[in-house]
Amino acid sequence: MNSTVNDHIPDHVPADLVVSYDYHGDPRLTNEVHASLQVLHDEAPPVFYTPRNGGHWVVTRFDEIKKVVEDYEVFSAKEMQIPRIENPPYFIPLNVDPPNNIPYRQALMPAFSPKAIKALEAKIRQWAGEIIDNALAKGDGFDFIQEVASVYPVSIFMELMGMPMDRLWEFRNLSDEFFSTNDQQKIHQLSGQIIMAMTEILEQKKAAPADDLMSHILNIKVKGEPISLEEMQNMCFLLFLGGMDTVANVTGYSFRQLANMPELQQRLHDNPADIAKFTDEAIRMFGVISNPRIVAKDAEVFGVKFKKDDMVLCLLPISGRDDRKNGNPHVFDIDRSKEDGHTLTFSSGPHMCLGSFLARSEIRILVEEWFKRVARYEIVPGTELGYRTGFSLALTELPLNTVKS
Numbered sequence: 001m002n003s004t005v006n007d008h009i010p011d012h013v014p015a016d017l018v019v020s021y022d023y024h025g026d027p028r029l030t031n032e033v034h035a036s037l038q039v040l041h042d043e044a045p046p047v048f049y050t051p052r053n054g055g056h057w058v059v060t061r062f063d064e065i066k067k068v069v070e071d072y073e074v075f076s077a078k079e080m081q082i083p084r085i086e087n088p089p090y091f092i093p094l095n096v097d098p099p100n101n102i103p104y105r106q107a108l109m110p111a112f113s114p115k116a117i118k119a120l121e122a123k124i125r126q127w128a129g130e131i132i133d134n135a136l137a138k139g140d141g142f143d144f145i146q147e148v149a150s151v152y153p154v155s156i157f158m159e160l161m162g163m164p165m166d167r168l169w170e171f172r173n174l175s176d177e178f179f180s181t182n183d184q185q186k187i188h189q190l191s192g193q194i195i196m197a198m199t200e201i202l203e204q205k206k207a208a209p210a211d212d213l214m215s216h217i218l219n220i221k222v223k224g225e226p227i228s229l230e231e232m233q234n235m236c237f238l239l240f241l242g243g244m245d246t247v248a249n250v251t252g253y254s255f256r257q258l259a260n261m262p263e264l265q266q267r268l269h270d271n272p273a274d275i276a277k278f279t280d281e282a283i284r285m286f287g288v289i290s291n292p293r294i295v296a297k298d299a300e301v302f303g304v305k306f307k308k309d310d311m312v313l314c315l316l317p318i319s320g321r322d323d324r325k326n327g328n329p330h331v332f333d334i335d336r337s338k339e340d341g342h343t344l345t346f347s348s349g350p351h352m353c354l355g356s357f358l359a360r361s362e363i364r365i366l367v368e369e370w371f372k373r374v375a376r377y378e379i380v381p382g383t384e385l386g387y388r389t390g391f392s393l394a395l396t397e398l399p400l401n402t403v404k405s
Contacts, residue, residue, distance in 0.1 A: 007052060012305045016028030019044040023082070023290065024051040024390050025096040025183055031387045031395070034253070034286060038321045038330065046303050050346075054083025056292075062325040062342060063303055065314045068293060072097045072303060075293040075312055077351055082311050089191045091238035092231055097335035098350045103222040105354065111160070111213050112354045117361050120160070124362060127155050128369040136373060136402070143381055144398040150301035153362050156271040157243030161236075162212025163201060171197070177243035179392040191237070198236035199229070212302075213239070214333050223331065231234065245392050246289060247359045250345075251366060254278075254394040257332055259379045259400065264334070264379035269371040277334040279364040280341060285332055286319035287345030288393040293315055307359060317393055319344035 009018055021028075021040065024143060030036045046061040059065050066073045078095050081088035093104035108115060135147035148324040158165055166301055174197075178190045201214055209215040217235055220227050227235075258278075268275055306312070320343030321329040327340040346353035353359070375398050379385075386396035 007384075008055075009049070009153050010055070010307065010310075012307050012339070013049045017045055017048050017304065017336045019048040019050055019058075020052060021048070021050040021058055023058075025052065025316060026389070029387075029389055030182050031385045033387055033389065033393050034317055034321065035330065037315065039090060041318070049231075054311070056313055057306070058084050059312060059314045059321075062319045062322040062344060065291075065316060065319050065344050067221060067301065068312060068314050069291055069344070069347050069351060071301070072296075072304070074093065074296055074299045076296040077345070078293040078296075080292040081182075081187070082313055083182065084311060085187060089237065090234050091189065091241075092125055092234040093353060094238050095234075104220075104231075107220040107222070108213075108235075108354055112358055112359050113217065117358050120156075121361065121365065123159070124156055124365050125369060127159075128152060128366045129372075131155070132366075132369055132373055140401040141399050142187065143256055144400050145248075145252050145395055146397070148366075149248045149255070149398070152366055153247035153251065153359075154244055156358075156362060157239075157247075160213055161243065162205060162210050162214045162238065165221060167197075171240070172244055173220065174247075175241055176388075176394075178241065179245060179390055180388055182390065187224055195233050195237055198233055200349070201227075202232055203234065206401075213276060242353070242355055245394070246353075246355075247289040247362050249394040250283065250286050251363055251390060252357070252398055253288070253369075253393075254282035254363060255400075256379070256385070256398055257282065257285065259377060259398075261332070262376060262378075263405075265371075265376055269365065269375050272368055274334060275367045275371070276364055278367060279360055281332060281334045281336065282363060283345050283360065284326075284341055284343040287317035287319065289316055289345075289347075290314060290391050291347055291351075292391070314344075316344050316347060373404055377401060378403055 026273040028036050028039055044060065046064050047057060049057050049061050059068055067334065073148045076097050076168045078097060079088055080095065093101040096104060129185040131148055131152045135142050150172055154168055156169060158200040174190060174194055181187060202218060205215045206218055217232050268278060291393055293312045295306045295308055295312065297308050299306050320326060323329050384397050385398065388394040388396055
């Protein structure tokens, strides 16, 4: 971890908007990371400037985050590394602002559409059942993160992409390392390793195409022209990081929450139809990805003066915990109304997550299959859970016991 401090506060930043916050390891954070992040709603302005990590803006509230992620003319996605580094990673279509991102999104959308995911449901359910059975066979004290959360969504993603399954832990560890650092040299090293691995598989698919997403990427055309190898690499880079990390982390936090709510466990076991509502609430409460942006031009927004090349970090993981938007936002309530269920876990606007429907389906199906097999479970008593901060929040362990009725 490399948390640089910029002692010089830029002239356009008023003193009352300066709050020291380190997204890579703030002292406020605990393993109840979302709840501890939520204190920023009380302790800091909705938009503030931190001198940590090179100096950047932080946005914590729902309405302000929504404005930033949708206003690409002021808040561009072309650069997303905080602190800024030379030759930052480039992801397609995430780093491409409208309208140029549209052809890339359109090329990928069919693979992630509700219709396509519905067609995958039987396979997703099969993966869920097999992985849960393998974990339960290990007996009490098995680590849910290691045995289920890190394996289940990643296996589905790798099969969808057409990646070799025997490289699952190699790829999962690469992703974890990438999200665990903001050191420039390490980022470049890991980016190179990921792109090299994706290029190797693309070459294999070029020689032997299959019915998978990486073979499809080889044939994408934009404005009637085939995309370049570099564009393919940057597209696979983004898909890799999203598929390896996001759902695994949301799942870990969701099962941790449920472990502490035995009455809700019983309800979901007895009433599987309620699991869809549980999924919605888990996604509201436990987003994991924060969105960086770079200011494209001088502008005044929210009464704040932003200067060109300022960096901005949107804390999507606590967007659904904004009491200005949702009633009792700190309470996990699967019966809350839609009016109190707003969240930006999957962002909004031109860069909304393409895989959001797949993610929602994966979480729902996993919980359904879990409660076909387990009536009650708990966290192993006395466990101090490890966690990871940064752009992607994660629990690093979740040892569980099943509880005999």
